[in-house]
Amino acid sequence: KAGVTQTPRYLIKTRGQQVTLSCSPISGHRSVSWYQQTPGQGLQFLFEYFSETQRNKGNFPGRFSGRQFSNSRSEMNVSTLELGDSALYLCASSPYHRGGVAGANVLTFGAGSRLTVL
């Protein structure tokens, strides 16, 4: 079956602009989570969506937002871009919202969207 698809794979923006990244989860997966990865900070949790509702949010400013559609596809948006937003943005999907309720909850990651802010 198809994996997690993230688009675009690469993009370059300038400071002050905004960007929208897209994630199509594995068919049947209802949970989508987003992560930011940078060399200095490692992999950091942004937010998680399940059934079109944000279920959890990491410690990022309000410039970072997201949403999930009825078909489980998700988008994240970063407004007023800063140089420090340059990163690999990863999306992961899983069947469930919480691990342990229905057993283990394996995340499947996409290849990521690499954002460069100039």
Place this chain on the structure above:
Amino acid sequence: DAKTTQPTSMDCAEGRAANLPCNHSTISGNEYVYWYRQIHSQGPQYIIHGLKNNETNEMASLIITEDRKSSTLILPHATLRDTAVYYCIVRGRSNDYKLSFGAGTTVTVRA
């Protein structure tokens, strides 16, 4: 979610077994141990997970201690393509459901 501690890096000879330790001393009873790896500039790849018992799949084996406070990922016959950062994660049911990745272990397989 419980925090994990892993060595920063380790080397392994090609064809030999690679044993990657992980400490998760604050793990709770319904939390699973998951291992992922990330090859440079790619998304993390799921390897294996376990709750209490040792587990094996086509990629690796997972050995969990009886008290569940630590585990070891075993790559039985390391190849150059196994060079990656390996993340040990503990994840379970929680009201504050934030998945966190530590720094991981950078594994370098040498010919």
